[in-house]
Amino acid sequence: MKIGIVGCGGRMGRMNLATIAASEHCVIGGGSDQPGSPVIGQDLGLLSGADPVGIKAGDDPVELFAAVDAVIDFTTPAATKRHAELAAQAEVVYVAGTTGLDAESQAMIEKAAVQTVVIQAANMSLGVNLLELITEQVARALDADYDIDVLEMHHRHKVDAPSGTALMLGKAAARGRGVALEDVACKTRDGQVGARPRGEIGFATLRGGDVAGEHSVIFAAEGEQIVLTHKATSREVFSKGAVKAALWGRGKPAGLYSMRDVLGF
Template sequence: MKIGIVGCAGRMGQMLVREVAATPGCTVVGGTERVGGPAVGKDIGLLAGIEALGVPVIDDAAVLFAEADAVIDFTSAEAAERHAALAAQGQTALIIGTTGLNPSQLASVAAAATHTPIVQAPNMSVGVNVLLAVVEQVARTLGDDYDIEVVEMHHRHKVDAPSGTALGLGRAAAAGRGVALEDVWQKTRDGYTGPRRAGDIGFATLRGGDVVGDHTVVFATDGERVEITHKASSRQVFAKGAVRAALWTADKTPGLYTMRDVLGL
């Protein structure tokens, strides 16, 4: 499978280049960076710290989508929306690991998925997606007297909060209870808040250092507490999951898929 990476010069982009190059059945067909960026024209392999691949970094995403079987996107919400349109135009599979998309951008991605397979997930880690399934089941099994809180910590450079993974975990818990997350979420607490509202799903956000991603879902009631935790120590787990998703799209019809579809959960 010919796989391209948009935003290939960033930390995650370089990790993806290395992972695609090391995965049997894949080849790095290209990568893009912003117009005028210092990486444009450089060999994508050397840029990622591996041997030269004979593939220069370009600044035209349309060219990449025309050449690739699948493109992996860990860039920004605005860019992901544009890339979804290009994927639909070229019927190129798209793997979106970018978080923070607003409702309009999500709608654009869904529209593009009527023309090509798109895998979108708040987290590409296999372990996190198993966690999502477990959280939904635990929320379904435990009674409404268990308060649910989602705690996450990421590196100081992360720009969105709560993280897409934290919101995904909250959405899984809400699905287990048969409610919409937007009706029960409590994303911030400040000042004199009064007692906790029954049925809420709360979020706590921590930022600092170089933390790749820690997430804990807490189910707390009188007399006991259940905590389910996932900690990522390397971005490689996200790259591995994204490449696995790209390979999975090879024989898929157009549609909007998640990592739970990829893993058969």
């Protein structure tokens, strides 16, 4: 299977290339980055830290989508909107891992899924998707006497907050409670905010250093706390999940899938 990478010069882009290069089930099919990027013209194998593959990074995603069987996207909301459209036109498997999407970008992903296989997840790791499942079950088992907070930390370069994974976990907790997250979420607390409302789901965001990703869901009541935690020590867990998703999507009917589908949860 030929897999292409948009944003191939970024941290996740390079990691995705390395994961593909190390796999027995797929090959690097191409890569693109924004015009003017210093990686344009570089061999994608060398960019991944492996041997040359004879394919150079380009700046035209249209050419990339036309040349591969699947594309993995960890770029920006604006770029993802365009990439989803190209995926639909080329009818390739599209793995969307970009977070912080606005309504317009999300709508384009859902539109693309009418024509091709789209696998979308805020986090591609096995552990985080297990954490999402467990969070929903625990929230269902406990009543609103247990306050819920989602604490997350990422490297200093991450641009969206709370993280897509934190929001994914908050939505899981809300589903368990039978409520809509937007009705109970509290994403900031500053100043004299008063006592915490019953049933609120809070978020706390930390940024610093080179942290790949840490998430905890805290259920706190009088006399006890339950803390569910996942720590990613390398971005490799995300790229392994993305490549697994791309391979899984081959031959599937068009539709919008999640990592729960890929992992069989």
